[in-house]
Amino acid sequence: MNLTVRSERDSLAERVPFGVFKHMRSWVVLAPFMLFVAVFLLWPTFSVFRSALQPVEGSSKPAMLEAISGQYLDAILYSVRLSALTAGLGAVIGTLVAVSAVSLNQFKGLRNVLVGYSAVAANLGGIPLAFAFVASLGMQGLYTKLLSVIGINLSDLGFKISDFSGIVIVYLYFQIPLMTLVMLPAVDGLKVTLKEAAASVGATPRQYWRSIGIPLLSPSLLGGFLLLFANAFSAYATAYALSAGGSNLVSVQIRFYLQGNTITGKSNLGYALAAWMIVVMVLAMSGYLGLRRRSERWRK
Amino acid sequence: MSKHMKVTKKVQIALGFTVAGLLLGACGSSSESTESTDAAIVSDCPAADIVDAATAEAKVNLIALPDTWANYKGILQSFRDKYAAIENPVANPDASSADELTAVETLAGQPDMPDAVDVSPAFAQEFDTKGLWEPYQPCLWDEIPTTLKDPDGKWVAAYYGLMAIGVNTTVVTEVPTSFAELTDAKYKGLVALNGDPRESGAAFAAVMAAAIANGGSFDDILPGIQYFADLKKSGNLSGSDVTPASVISGETPLVLDWTYNYPGLAPTLAENGVTFEVKVPTDGIYGGFYAQGVVKNSPHQNASKLWISHLISDEGALGYIEGGAIPARFDALVASGKVTPEMMKNLPDPALTANITFPSADQVAKAKEVLAAQWGPMVSGN
Amino acid sequence: MIRRNFWSKVILVIVAAFYVLPMIAMARFSFQRVPVIKLGWSTLGKNWTADSLIDAVTSERFLQAGWLSIRLALLSVVLSLVILIPTTVYVHVMKKSARSYVEFLSILPYVVPPIALVVGISGAMKVLGTWFLASPFSLVPFYVIISLPFTFRSLDTSLGAIDLKTLVEASRSLGASWMRTTRMVILPNLKVGIINASFLSFATVLGEFTIASLLLKFTLPAYLAESQGSNPQGTFSVGLLLLVVSSLMFALMNRLSKRKGHALTGLTL
Numbered sequence: 001m002n003l004t005v006r007s008e009r010d011s012l013a014e015r016v017p018f019g020v021f022k023h024m025r026s027w028v029v030l031a032p033f034m035l036f037v038a039v040f041l042l043w044p045t046f047s048v049f050r051s052a053l054q055p056v057e058g059s060s061k062p063a064m065l066e067a068i069s070g071q072y073l074d075a076i077l078y079s080v081r082l083s084a085l086t087a088g089l090g091a092v093i094g095t096l097v098a099v100s101a102v103s104l105n106q107f108k109g110l111r112n113v114l115v116g117y118s119a120v121a122a123n124l125g126g127i128p129l130a131f132a133f134v135a136s137l138g139m140q141g142l143y144t145k146l147l148s149v150i151g152i153n154l155s156d157l158g159f160k161i162s163d164f165s166g167i168v169i170v171y172l173y174f175q176i177p178l179m180t181l182v183m184l185p186a187v188d189g190l191k192v193t194l195k196e197a198a199a200s201v202g203a204t205p206r207q208y209w210r211s212i213g214i215p216l217l218s219p220s221l222l223g224g225f226l227l228l229f230a231n232a233f234s235a236y237a238t239a240y241a242l243s244a245g246g247s248n249l250v251s252v253q254i255r256f257y258l259q260g261n262t263i264t265g266k267s268n269l270g271y272a273l274a275a276w277m278i279v280v281m282v283l284a285m286s287g288y289l290g291l292r293r294r295s296e297r298w299r300k
Numbered sequence: 301m302s303k304h305m306k307v308t309k310k311v312q313i314a315l316g317f318t319v320a321g322l323l324l325g326a327c328g329s330s331s332e333s334t335e336s337t338d339a340a341i342v343s344d345c346p347a348a349d350i351v352d353a354a355t356a357e358a359k360v361n362l363i364a365l366p367d368t369w370a371n372y373k374g375i376l377q378s379f380r381d382k383y384a385a386i387e388n389p390v391a392n393p394d395a396s397s398a399d400e401l402t403a404v405e406t407l408a409g410q411p412d413m414p415d416a417v418d419v420s421p422a423f424a425q426e427f428d429t430k431g432l433w434e435p436y437q438p439c440l441w442d443e444i445p446t447t448l449k450d451p452d453g454k455w456v457a458a459y460y461g462l463m464a465i466g467v468n469t470t471v472v473t474e475v476p477t478s479f480a481e482l483t484d485a486k487y488k489g490l491v492a493l494n495g496d497p498r499e500s501g502a503a504f505a506a507v508m509a510a511a512i513a514n515g516g517s518f519d520d521i522l523p524g525i526q527y528f529a530d531l532k533k534s535g536n537l538s539g540s541d542v543t544p545a546s547v548i549s550g551e552t553p554l555v556l557d558w559t560y561n562y563p564g565l566a567p568t569l570a571e572n573g574v575t576f577e578v579k580v581p582t583d584g585i586y587g588g589f590y591a592q593g594v595v596k597n598s599p600h601q602n603a604s605k606l607w608i609s610h611l612i613s614d615e616g617a618l619g620y621i622e623g624g625a626i627p628a629r630f631d632a633l634v635a636s637g638k639v640t641p642e643m644m645k646n647l648p649d650p651a652l653t654a655n656i657t658f659p660s661a662d663q664v665a666k667a668k669e670v671l672a673a674q675w676g677p678m679v680s681g682n
Numbered sequence: 683m684i685r686r687n688f689w690s691k692v693i694l695v696i697v698a699a700f701y702v703l704p705m706i707a708m709a710r711f712s713f714q715r716v717p718v719i720k721l722g723w724s725t726l727g728k729n730w731t732a733d734s735l736i737d738a739v740t741s742e743r744f745l746q747a748g749w750l751s752i753r754l755a756l757l758s759v760v761l762s763l764v765i766l767i768p769t770t771v772y773v774h775v776m777k778k779s780a781r782s783y784v785e786f787l788s789i790l791p792y793v794v795p796p797i798a799l800v801v802g803i804s805g806a807m808k809v810l811g812t813w814f815l816a817s818p819f820s821l822v823p824f825y826v827i828i829s830l831p832f833t834f835r836s837l838d839t840s841l842g843a844i845d846l847k848t849l850v851e852a853s854r855s856l857g858a859s860w861m862r863t864t865r866m867v868i869l870p871n872l873k874v875g876i877i878n879a880s881f882l883s884f885a886t887v888l889g890e891f892t893i894a895s896l897l898l899k900f901t902l903p904a905y906l907a908e909s910q911g912s913n914p915q916g917t918f919s920v921g922l923l924l925l926v927v928s929s930l931m932f933a934l935m936n937r938l939s940k941r942k943g944h945a946l947t948g949l950t951l
Contacts, residue, residue, distance in 0.1 A: 029772045030768075030769060030772055033765050041799075043803070043806050044794055044801070048798045074676075112936045119928075120928045122882065133704050135549060138551045140549050143707065161540075162539025162540050176697065185874040230793065234793055234795075241543065244538075244541070245680065247680045248676075254795050260396055261398065261420045262501055264423060264668075274798055278793045280793075281789060285785070289782055366911045394911065399895065403897075407815065470719060544912075548915070549711060550718065564912065572715045572915075
């Protein structure tokens with residue numbers, strides 16, 4: 001079989017039907033997406049920045065400058081910390097779950113139940129999820145009471161579900177399943193043959209993972225981490241329902257200015273905070289792309 | 301919501317209506333205005349042409365009226381009982397005042413644009429600035445105190461309430477009666493605000509009330525912020541958010557909320573075997589109202605006007621009383637003997653509300669500035 | 683291998699416990715009318731009731747809201763796939779350089795707050811025609827946008843696992859038409875991605891509240907939010923029921939899709 005070498009750009013475009021307008025034809029495929037996104041995503045994003053660059057009532061500097069100072073900067077950094085932490089933990093645990101599920105492939109129902117529940121759990125949040133944890137580990141929680149019956153007093157140990165650690169735990173409830181769903185197809189793609197080949201050459205499981213498994217998975221790992229980071233970064237309902245500390249998150253604070261009952265006239269500040277969130281995501285994306293480019297070299 | 305209510309709820313609401321119905325006599329049942337036998341009620345109120353026009357419109361789009369807030373469930377029902385041909389659907393009951401404004405602006409010109417809104421005073425001002433109020437002075441306007449209405453008739457405050465401490469006595473046995481008492485170490489981790497004051501009207505009012513209790517005033521909210529900062533440092537301030545579920549479960553046994561937010565939960569609390577008391581703090585008495593009005597250029601103008609009339613009418617007022625809110629025409633109703641002591645069980649002591657004053661729009665605006673700048677660093681910051 | 687299986691089981695058991703235990707606590711709260719402080723051996727069996735659950739699921743409001751949400755979810759899934767499958771295939775097969783841009787666009791919906799989407803789009807729509815926002819189906823484009831991160835990521839990951847470009851090139855150079863290539867090479871490899879994307883998108887729509895509430899559309903989450911104030915226990919029990927039903931439904935669909943399809947590893951050469 002002779003697969004002639006062709007340059008990346010032309011090979012497939014040439015074989016596209018109605019091949020005369022080859023480059024135009026390939027763009028047409030992307031057109032619905034671009035049009036849709038332009039109207040329903042880019043236009044609102046542009047409006048956010050347009051409002052963000054105007055000053056808040058009673059001030060002369062653009063809202064975006066005000067939104068990056070003092071307590072607002074603290075809020076942004078706090079959100080970044082929480083998101084990175086829950087994304088990291090979620091990514092690790094979620095991948096472990098995916099790997100475990102794939103290695104236990106023989107249990108037919110397991111995979112289906114896992115996928116089914118993960119899809120639902122990844123979208124849980126807000127008051128129900130927060131309350132489920134309050135009902136479990138809050139001051140009047142079911143398990144708090146059970147533990148106190150056997151002598152373990154959570155509040156004496158300094159644990160409150162409304163602390164930072166509580167927020168992290170609750171966030172993991174939707175981070176882990178999301179990562180699981182992202183990683184399952186990728187782990188599936190790790191062909192068993194490679195694993196067996198490695199074993200037959202005498203590699204230990206750890207060596208397999210280190211030189212083959214993880215490098216092959218790394219684009220999906222990074223992509224999943226980014227997704228989890230964005231997921232946590234934008235979440236507000238769960239933290240607000242769970243803890244007063246949720247008010248330290250920038251996503252919650254945006255609501256004070258855009259969807260509240262008390263503060264009026266500061267909507268530009270709300271849009272400015274949203275604009276900074278977008279900037280943070282752009283930075284995160286660039287970091288991710290850089291790392292992914294490097295990891296892709298390992299794959300070859 | 302289901303039509304099959306639990307027995308206890310049914311009984312409570314039936315009782316409320318029976319009493320209201322008995323007292324209202326002739327005025328309550330027909331949809332045409334009739335000669336009333338009760339001299340205190342102005343006949344031809346609401347005007348027959350408005351009732352007819354509203355019936356022709358057959359619908360009033362309402363928003364942000366939760367069932368358990370000031371007994372809106374009962375008030376919506378009494379409107380339906382009186383004007384059977386007019387639907388009054390409530391969209392997005394948990395909408396914030398800002399959400400109401402967004403809905404009015406986003407859905408302008410469409411059939412589901414809200415016809416009447418119920419917003420905090422700050423947003424009543426916003427609506428005014430944006431020219432979204434349709435001025436309307438229902439009959440009985442003169443019986444409403446000047447502090448509870450807009451001079452140009454743009455909005456009316458059909459009800460107000462006081463900031464009160466709600467105590468879950470199943471969890472907390474010693475009932476606090478003042479802000480000062482809440483700082484006691486025995487209430488560690490138990491005192492909860494209904495949300496963040498930068499977003500929630502009830503939480504904002506709690507901070508104002510605390511300010512008054514600690515040497516501040518309508519012009520000076522800082523002592524209130526300081527109070528909560530200290531409460532957080534001592535560990536008394538709970539980190540948990542107040543929701544109906546958290547009140548029932550006992551996670552937030554000491555709640556700071558409006559007097560009219562408690563009666564709605566009473567049936568469910570009773571069902572769960574939870575006993576509850578409501579105490580207006582003796583050192584910080586603070587009242588707050590919400591403003592209702594007709595939205596300009598909304599699809600059902602007359603039905604909307606009829607709704608506003610209904611809110612300040614006797615039926616509406618009695619509905620609010622049942623819900624723990626003091627209606628705008630409270631003094632007129634008491635004077636004409638329509639309110640029995642039995643009906644006032646959910647209301648705070650009238651002595652407390654006798655000389656109630658509310659902060660002006662400017663005072664509220666200034667307090668919010670201070671709050672927005674200071675609450676984060678002083679109280680919630682890490 | 684056996685050791686791997688042991689640790690796999692341990693991990694899954696721990697995570698399963700983490701998933702299930704909070705739901706059990708919430709179920710106890712929803713179905714039993716006894717506050718935890720009074721819970722003891724004597725009260726353990728008392729006051730259990732499913733009345734509020736039954737009332738809620740048979741209520742007209744619930745059924746109306748649920749039906750709307752299901753229709754919105756189905757439409758959103760279809761529209762998402764119609765828009766995204768060609769797009770993902772394109773960036774994997776034809777123009778890999780475009781992938782980063784599409785990826786960035788897919789992450790963007792996370793950080794644009796829902797209110798900005800609503801206000802921004804309603805502004806644009808006023809120019810194009812106010813009729814759009816009046817219909818509840820105006821939510822569908824919003825929902826496609828907010829599930830973009832999940833749908834793109836699912837499709838993207840399943841294509842990224844194998845070198846689709848080479849496969850397609852090989853298939854084409856072997857003489858297969860585009861139709862045949864699509865059917866036998868592209869779609870089988872996309873299958874897991876399509877399934878995951880559909881589930882996640884469906885679940886997202888069933889759980890989305892802010893946009894629907896701002897546009898005053900009565901979806902299932904709007905119903906749940908509304909009944910939460912007056913009847914939290916009933917609402918949570920409905921939530922739990924939905925959780926169980928959705929999971930089972932997705933699990934079943936996952937199983938059924940496997941029966942018809944090819945193996946998931948995707949190499950067909």
